[in-house]
Amino acid sequence: MDKFIELKEISFSYKKGRNIFDGLSMTLDCKESTVITGSNGSGKTTLAKIIMGILKISSGEITIMRENAAHMSLGKTGELIGYVFQHPERQLFAASVFDELTFPLMIKGTAAAEASARAQEMLDLFELDKVRDSYPHFLSYGEKRRLAVAAVLMNKPKYIILDEPTASLDAKRIDTLSRVLKKLEDENIGMLIISHDREFTKRHGQRIIELEGGKILNDVRY
Numbered sequence: 001m002d003k004f005i006e007l008k009e010i011s012f013s014y015k016k017g018r019n020i021f022d023g024l025s026m027t028l029d030c031k032e033s034t035v036i037t038g039s040n041g042s043g044k045t046t047l048a049k050i051i052m053g054i055l056k057i058s059s060g061e062i063t064i065m066r067e068n069a070a071h072m073s074l075g076k077t078g079e080l081i082g083y084v085f086q087h088p089e090r091q092l093f094a095a096s097v098f099d100e101l102t103f104p105l106m107i108k109g110t111a112a113a114e115a116s117a118r119a120q121e122m123l124d125l126f127e128l129d130k131v132r133d134s135y136p137h138f139l140s141y142g143e144k145r146r147l148a149v150a151a152v153l154m155n156k157p158k159y160i161i162l163d164e165p166t167a168s169l170d171a172k173r174i175d176t177l178s179r180v181l182k183k184l185e186d187e188n189i190g191m192l193i194i195s196h197d198r199e200f201t202k203r204h205g206q207r208i209i210e211l212e213g214g215k216i217l218n219d220v221r222y
């Protein structure tokens with residue numbers, strides 16, 4: 001879907017602050033990997049949170065699958081779009097790695113056997129099987145990040161947003177993540193990757209958007 005996410009002249013400011021975005025427009029394709037890059041403070045994380053409905057715009061319109069996002073619940077947006085936070089430890093809450101993966105599916109009423117099977121796939125894919133019974137907060141930073149990505153994929157979202165996914169991962173783990181993302185690309189899951197990592201960006205961005213001061217500086221398709 002070419003206009004999977006559409007931002008139409010959106011404006012946003014944090015309380016009492018200046019406008020971070022002032023009439024920004026952008027469309028994101030569901031079947032494409034888009035990288036957003038740009039210096040610190042250029043608004044990348046804010047943009048991701050706006051798309052997810054976590055932050056509310058002051059003017060303009062956002063549509064997801066051509067539906068006005070203002071009328072969507074956070075839960076609905078979260079079903080369509082998986083979001084991996086810049087600080088993944090903030091999205092981990094369960095008592096074990098395994099529960100972290102299965103819990104959201106169980107809540108939705110997925111059969112335990114199916115949830116377990118899918119969790120096992122993720123544990124293998126992300127090399128987390130060794131820590132399946134560990135408390136997520138005690139994992140290494142790299143493990144937390146992999147777990148956060150795995151947890152988001154449990155839902156089979158149509159699109160995922162990854163905020164600085166390679167931060168604090170070593171080269172080997174970045175390769176692992178790359179392989180998983182390639183697999184998702186092959187399954188036609190679109191993604192928005194927020195990243196400074198040029199190597200990673202080159203590997204994954206079919207389109208690279210550069211933000212500066214809340215404005216699009218460059219938007220190039222490869």
Ligand SMILES: Nc1ncnc2c1ncn2[C@@H]1O[C@H](COP(=O)(O)OP(=O)(O)O)[C@@H](O)[C@H]1O
Pocket residue numbers: 014015017020038039040041042043044045046047
């Ligand atoms: N919770 C917040 N309250 C006020 N200002 C914020 C908050 N979060 C970010 N900002 C400001 O918004 C701007 C964009 O930040 P951010 O979206 O985090 O940029 P990036 O992810 O590109 O580094 C920065 O000037 C930052 O200081």
Ligand SMILES: [Mg+2]
Pocket residue numbers: 044045046086163
């Ligand atoms: Mg950021």
